[in-house]
Amino acid sequence: MRKAVERVLVWQWGRRGAGPRIAVDLADGLKRLPRTDVLLCLSDRAEILRSRNAPDAVVKVATYSSVCELVGRILTALSLLKQLRRIVRDFRPDVAICAMPGPLDLLMAGVLRRAGVRIVVIVHDAHPHPGDGYPFQAALQRWLIRQADQIVTFSRHVADELTSEPDRAHCPVIALTHPPFIGGAGAMPFTHEGAPRILMFGRLLPYKGLDLLAEALPQVGRDLRCRVVGQGPDSPELRRLSALPHVSVENRWVPEDELPRLVEWADIVVLPYHEASQSGVGAMAIASGRYVVATRVGGLVEQFSDDAQAVLCVPEPSSIAKALATLLEAPPPSRPCVDNGQEWENLARDILASRNVS
Incomplete structure (x- = not known):
C-alpha cells in the first residue's frame, strides 16, 4: 500500500x-x-x-x-x-x-x-x-x-x-x-597569499571567550590576521582585541548574504567559548572546508571530537594558542565541502x- x-x-x-x-x-x-x-x-x-x-x-x-x-x-x-x-x-x-x-x-x-x-x-x-x-x-x-x-x-x-x-x-x-548553513565553496585554506587568517564570528558576548582570545593571540608566535566579527555591547575585552596588532574588531550585524564569504575568508575559525550548547558557526566552517579550534566545553566536545579538521583545547589562553599553532604548523588535509x-x-x-x- x-x-x-x-x-x-x-x-x-x-x-x-x-x-x-x-x-x-x-x-x-x-x-x-x-x-x-x-x-x-x-x-x-x-x-x-x-x-x-x-x-x-x-x-x-x-x-x-x-x-x-x-x-x-x-x-x-x-x-x-x-x-x-x-x-x-x-x-x-x-x-x-x-x-x-x-x-x-x-x-x-x-x-x-x-x-x-x-x-x-x-x-x-x-x-x-x-x-x-x-x-x-x-x-x-x-x-x-x-x-x-x-x-x-x-x-x-x-x-x-x-x-x-x-x-x-x-x-x-x-x-x-x-x-551546516548553506554556503559556497571557496578556495581551500592557506591557498591565498599573505598571513594566515583567523576568524571569530558570532554574538560578541563575554561567554564567547573574548578574553581568552585576547590573551591567546599574542602567544601564538606567528604573523597572522584575525577578524572578530559580530554584534555585541562595547566591552574591555573587545577594546583589548582591537588594540592587538593585525586584529580587527567589526562590531556589526552580518547580513545573511555575507555569511558564506565571511567564513570562506578564514583559514581557521576559532571558538574560544567559556560555555556552549553547540555551534552553527562551527558546522558551517567545517562544511566550507575551514579548520576549527574549539574549547572543550558543552556540546562542542561531541560536535568536534571526531573531526580531523578540528582541534579541541582547554578553555585557557595558552591551550588556545597551542591549538592555533598546531594547525598553522601542520594542518591536516582539508576534505571537500559537504553537500x-x-x-x-x-x-x-x-x-x-x-x-x-x-
Whole structure:
C-alpha cells in the first residue's frame, strides 16, 4: 500500500540570525523527502526573505521588531490567533516543527494542540547564555516544551540537561547533528597569499571567550590576521582585541548574504567559548572546508571530537594558542565541502522518524 502524503508545517518567527535560516533549510530538506508536503511560516520581517537565499513559497506572519511592538502584538493576539487557525485549518498538517523557540510560539502551540497536530520543538539551548536571548526566554521555552510531543536538540549535552533537571521535559528528547548553513565553496585554506587568517564570528558576548582570545593571540608566535566579527555591547575585552596588532574588531550585524564569504575568508575559525550548547558557526566552517579550534566545553566536545579538521583545547589562553599553532604548523588535509542540502535532508528524515522514539 502506498504511503500517504505527510503534511509538515515548519515555523519560526525571528527576524534575523540562525532561527529563520534553520527554518528555511529544514523546510528545504523536508521538501526533498518523497511524499512530503511542506508549509513554511516566517515572520514578515525576516531578513532572509530579502536575501538571495529567500524561500520560494512562504506564509508570512506579522510579528514585531522591538519589545514595545511585542507587547502590542500580544495585546492584539486575537487577530494573530485567527490567522494561525486559518493557516492550520487550510494546510491540515500532520506534524508541526518549531525551528527555534520565540516569544509568540505559545499561540501557535495552542492552535496546533486544539487541532490535534503533533508538535516538535527544536531546542538549541537548555538555558539562555549570559547576555543572550530575550526577556522571559527561559520561562517561555519551558512552557513551550510542555506543549511539545517531541524535542529535538543539536547536541547530547543539551538533551541531557533537558532530561535531568527538575523542570525536565516529559516528552521524548532526541539529539541529532547540527547541519551546516548553506554556503559556497571557496578556495581551500592557506591557498591565498599573505598571513594566515583567523576568524571569530558570532554574538560578541563575554561567554564567547573574548578574553581568552585576547590573551591567546599574542602567544601564538606567528604573523597572522584575525577578524572578530559580530554584534555585541562595547566591552574591555573587545577594546583589548582591537588594540592587538593585525586584529580587527567589526562590531556589526552580518547580513545573511555575507555569511558564506565571511567564513570562506578564514583559514581557521576559532571558538574560544567559556560555555556552549553547540555551534552553527562551527558546522558551517567545517562544511566550507575551514579548520576549527574549539574549547572543550558543552556540546562542542561531541560536535568536534571526531573531526580531523578540528582541534579541541582547554578553555585557557595558552591551550588556545597551542591549538592555533598546531594547525598553522601542520594542518591536516582539508576534505571537500559537504553537500549541505543532503545534510538537511538527513536531519528532516531523522526528525520525522523520531516520533517512534519512546
